[in-house]
Amino acid sequence: MEFTAKEVTAEELEQWPRESYHLVDVRSEEEFQTGKMPDAMRVESAQIGEGTHHIPKDKRIVVYCKYGDLSFTAAEELCAQGYEAYSLAGGYGKWVLRQIQKDMNSEERREDIEKSLRKKFKRNLFGMFVKAICDYQLVEPGDRIAVCISGGKDSMLMAKLFQELKRHNKIPFELVFLCMDPGYNEANRKVIERNADLLGIPLTIFETNIFDSVYNIPKSPCYVCARMRRGYLYKEAQKLGCNKIALGHHFDDVIETVLMGMLYAGQYEAMMPKLHSTNFPGMELIRPLYLIREAEIKHWRDYNGLNFIQCACHFTETCTTCHTDGQTSSKRLETKKLIEKLKETNPYVERNIFSAMENVSLNKILGYKRQHVKHSFLEWYEHENDLKIGILNDEEIAAEDARRQQQELAKEKARMDSQPKSEQARKNAEENRRNAQFRKAEGAKSDENA
Known part of the structure; x- marks a missing residue:
C-alpha cells in the first residue's frame, strides 16, 4: 500500500491513542538530549x-524536527519506503507551547514544582545550590542580583532556586529576573514567557538584535553571539541597579570547559564560579549552579513534565542541524561524549576532573600565566626548597622578579670582574718576565764593558 505524507497538529495528535504511533525525532543529538517528546526515538534524517x-x-510514524520545516521531507521519504508517516506541524516548538498552555492556569501545578525542590530534589539541587553560594561566597548581604534567564532548563531552575533561597531570607539581597530577547521568533518568545508564568518567575524582558548582527559572521558566530549577549546583560543589569549577574552554568559545563581547553586550545583554564567584570567596573558574574549535575537538572525537568527551549537563533530556526551528528554543534558535545566513554571504565572521572582544578601543584608544572604574563618553572627551580612555591600575588611576583634580576646582575658582575683580573695577572707576569730578561741582558753588557 502506498501512503502520502500528511501533517498532523499537536492538538490532533492528542486525540490519537498513544499506542497507535511511533514518534521519530530528527533533530540533533544535543537538542534531543535537551528535551524531547515522551518515548520518541532519534533517527538522523540522512538515515531516513x-x-x-x-x-x-507496525504503527503510524509521526516525524518531528524543531519547527516542522524538515520533518515533512522525512515523512515523504518514509512514505516512499512503505510507511504511513506524518509530519508534526510546527515541530517540537509547537508541541512544547501546547504543553505549557495546558498548564497555564494551574496554581496547584506550580506548587507541586516548588514542593519538589523542597522535598525530592532538596539535597541534589537546592542543597548543592546553597553549598556553592557558601563555598564560593557568591551572595553577600546587600547584593542586587540579575538572574539571567535564557529560557532553557538551567536558567529556569536557577531562578526557582534563587526564589527558594529568598524564601528562607537568611541573607538580605534583592533579585531581578532578567531576560534578553536577542531576536527570538514568536514561538520561542511565547515558550519563555509562558514557562515563566507557569513557574511564577516575574520576567524583566529587554530586546536586542544580536541574532541579526551575527548571522553573516562566517567564523565562530556562536562565540561572538555569547560575548555580545553577556555584554548586553551586564549593561542592562547595571541600569537596573544590580551589582551581579547570575548565569546558569552547571557542574558538567565546568568540567567540559576544562577538557575543551586542554584538548582544543592547549591550555588549562577553569570556568570560575565568580568573576569581576573587566568592562563594567563594580559588576560581578556568579555561577550558583556550579556544583549541580546536569543529570539532576534533567531529572527535575522530566519529573515535573516541564519543556524548555534550547538554542533559538537564526542558524537553527530552519532545522539545518537536524541531520547532523553533532558536527554543527560546538566541541562541547564531543567532549561530553568523551567523558561518557571514560565513565564506562572509571565512574569517578567527572569528580576527578573537577578535583583537578582544586589540586594544581605549582611546583610540578612547566609554567603558568598571571595577568597575561607567562612564567616558567625555571624562575623558581634553583630556589625550590626556599620559596615554598604557591600562587604568588602581584607584589610577591614583583619582589621575586627583582630578587632574581639582582642575582643575575651579581653573577654577571662577578664574571666580568674575574675576567679582567685574570688577564691583568697574565699581563703583569709577562711584564715581570720581560723586565727580568732586560735586567739580565743589561747585566751581561756591564760585565763586557768592564
Missing part, C-alpha cells in the same frame, strides 16, 4: 533518506 534506519512498520 538512505533507508538505513530501523524504524518499525
Whole structure:
C-alpha cells in the first residue's frame, strides 16, 4: 500500500491513542538530549533518506524536527519506503507551547514544582545550590542580583532556586529576573514567557538584535553571539541597579570547559564560579549552579513534565542541524561524549576532573600565566626548597622578579670582574718576565764593558 505524507497538529495528535504511533525525532543529538517528546526515538534524517534506519512498520510514524520545516521531507521519504508517516506541524516548538498552555492556569501545578525542590530534589539541587553560594561566597548581604534567564532548563531552575533561597531570607539581597530577547521568533518568545508564568518567575524582558548582527559572521558566530549577549546583560543589569549577574552554568559545563581547553586550545583554564567584570567596573558574574549535575537538572525537568527551549537563533530556526551528528554543534558535545566513554571504565572521572582544578601543584608544572604574563618553572627551580612555591600575588611576583634580576646582575658582575683580573695577572707576569730578561741582558753588557 502506498501512503502520502500528511501533517498532523499537536492538538490532533492528542486525540490519537498513544499506542497507535511511533514518534521519530530528527533533530540533533544535543537538542534531543535537551528535551524531547515522551518515548520518541532519534533517527538522523540522512538515515531516513538512505533507508538505513530501523524504524518499525507496525504503527503510524509521526516525524518531528524543531519547527516542522524538515520533518515533512522525512515523512515523504518514509512514505516512499512503505510507511504511513506524518509530519508534526510546527515541530517540537509547537508541541512544547501546547504543553505549557495546558498548564497555564494551574496554581496547584506550580506548587507541586516548588514542593519538589523542597522535598525530592532538596539535597541534589537546592542543597548543592546553597553549598556553592557558601563555598564560593557568591551572595553577600546587600547584593542586587540579575538572574539571567535564557529560557532553557538551567536558567529556569536557577531562578526557582534563587526564589527558594529568598524564601528562607537568611541573607538580605534583592533579585531581578532578567531576560534578553536577542531576536527570538514568536514561538520561542511565547515558550519563555509562558514557562515563566507557569513557574511564577516575574520576567524583566529587554530586546536586542544580536541574532541579526551575527548571522553573516562566517567564523565562530556562536562565540561572538555569547560575548555580545553577556555584554548586553551586564549593561542592562547595571541600569537596573544590580551589582551581579547570575548565569546558569552547571557542574558538567565546568568540567567540559576544562577538557575543551586542554584538548582544543592547549591550555588549562577553569570556568570560575565568580568573576569581576573587566568592562563594567563594580559588576560581578556568579555561577550558583556550579556544583549541580546536569543529570539532576534533567531529572527535575522530566519529573515535573516541564519543556524548555534550547538554542533559538537564526542558524537553527530552519532545522539545518537536524541531520547532523553533532558536527554543527560546538566541541562541547564531543567532549561530553568523551567523558561518557571514560565513565564506562572509571565512574569517578567527572569528580576527578573537577578535583583537578582544586589540586594544581605549582611546583610540578612547566609554567603558568598571571595577568597575561607567562612564567616558567625555571624562575623558581634553583630556589625550590626556599620559596615554598604557591600562587604568588602581584607584589610577591614583583619582589621575586627583582630578587632574581639582582642575582643575575651579581653573577654577571662577578664574571666580568674575574675576567679582567685574570688577564691583568697574565699581563703583569709577562711584564715581570720581560723586565727580568732586560735586567739580565743589561747585566751581561756591564760585565763586557768592564
